[in-house]
């Protein structure tokens with residue numbers, strides 16, 4: 001009644017921004033991401049009929065009450081799915097330097113879904129696992145697969161058609177993704193809170209919805225043709241449109257800080273120097289920069305020299321979920 005699984009974090013190129021159903025984590029729009037190789041979560045689940053509640057350990061230490069409650073609520077969904085009633089000891093190790101500015105909720109929830117289902121002795125396909133992980137955190141549904149992944153938003157109210165599908169394997173396009181960690185001073189608004197407030201109050205949200213599916217179709221076509229310049233233009237514009245919606249929210253907010261803008265400007269200067277690089281930004285000030293494998297060192301040096309950039313991590317497309325022992 002135990003299993004260990006590993007899932008890697010992912011970076012959205014076409015953003016998931018807004019839910020049509022908060023309970024089932026159903027998105028307003030489809031999205032597209034790259035799973036990263038360097039950052040992942042490894043989770044061990046041991047079901048024990050003697051337990052009276054779930055116990056959660058994160059990076060070797062007992063997790064706080066709020067974090068444990070969040071994990072246990074997700075475990076209830078897995079128990080419902082499996083028709084099981086036992087509680088479990090859950091141990092997660094994040095190979096995601098929390099300070100890397102990369103959310104570990106996607107890799108964490110995907111690894112937990114995979115380990116829990118396997119510990120219960122169930123064999124499920126990727127689609128089923130993706131739908132389960134989605135109910136832990138929306139973007140987690142994409143971490144089931146490696147490489148380039150699309151989360152199809154689905155139309156049905158029960159979410160049975162809202163899951164991720166693999167688009168392109170991790171070795172099929174030699175791109176690099178550089179994650180810039182900026183000094184962050186401001187209080188963080190979680191992506192969950194940020195998208196909720198934006199959907200509910202921002203007049204710009206309608207504009208986001210009008211163009212995001214077109215962006216997705218164009219991005220998929222650029223990926224199929226390995227057209228990096230086209231993909232880059234689309235993903236930069238999509239990230240900027242997502243962040244523009246937050247400025248119209250009530251109260252308004254902006255995830256960026258000055259160094260965020262400095263990195264964006266530096267990426268434009270790289271392109272003027274003939275080095276193809278494109279940025280994207282999630283629910284925080286940190287910037288991820290995509291470039292060709294051959295340019296990764298030159299781009300890293302440029303980004304690391306920007307005041308306010310603390311560290312730059314070089315990543316490549318990574319694998320989907322796997323099972324231990326490791």
Ligand SMILES: O=C(O)C[C@@](O)(CF)CCOP(=O)(O)OP(=O)(O)O
Pocket residue numbers: 011012014015016017025031103105136137138139140191192281282283
């Ligand atoms: O990853 C993306 O597509 C874009 C974002 O990162 C924001 F930029 C959103 C991620 O949202 P998530 O943390 O999955 O929210 P949950 O479903 O409320 O847990």
